[in-house]
Amino acid sequence: MEAIVKRIILEIKQGDEQAFAELVELYKDKVYQVAYRMVGNAHEAQDVAQEAFLRAYTNLDRFDTNRKFSTWIFRIATNVAIDRLRKKKPDFYLQDQVQGSRDLTYESQLAASDDLPEEQIVTAEMQEWVQGEINRLPVKYRTAIILKYLEDLSLKEISEILDLPVSTVKTRIHRGREALRKRMRHL
CATH class of the missing domain: 1.10.10.10 (Winged helix-like DNA-binding domain superfamily/Winged helix DNA-binding domain)
Structure with a gap:
């Protein structure tokens, strides 16, 4: 598998854009799974996977072909997911007041567990x-x-x-x- 990946990367570096589609096809499911586990949302995981492949494509010249591509792309996907999670803001906070009430907060409405x-x-x-x-x-x-x-x-x-x-x-x-x-x- 790594020999195939090295050949594909060499073709990409020589300007073959179709070769990158082959690389994406080889790793898209695995990268999506990593992204999904990180962000927990299918739509967001697709975005993370796409961004990870885009970053990989633009930084391919920095990839060391003596290392495993899967490790490199998973690391990129993980970093993209972490960035997204850091930037993501919740829609509401548990301490916010429930609309239409004076004293109730969302937190006060949770059952004790x-x-x-x-x-x-x-x-x-x-x-x-x-x-x-x-x-x-x-x-x-x-x-x-x-x-x-x-x-x-x-x-x-x-x-x-x-x-x-x-x-x-x-x-x-x-x-x-x-x-x-x-x-x-x-x-």
């Missing part, structure tokens, strides 16, 4: 224990478990981050879960 103090303590203790058990795992299993369950990344994303085959990532997640399951039995 807090657990009882005893439940909060039990939950906090359980989270602390689980985190401690995760930290005791060998690094290769700990990393896979954190990326999968705490960061909620896909197997493919974890594979790219760790530069490992998906099958190896699956194995590490499975073995990490099994080690945690054995420890939980001792509770």
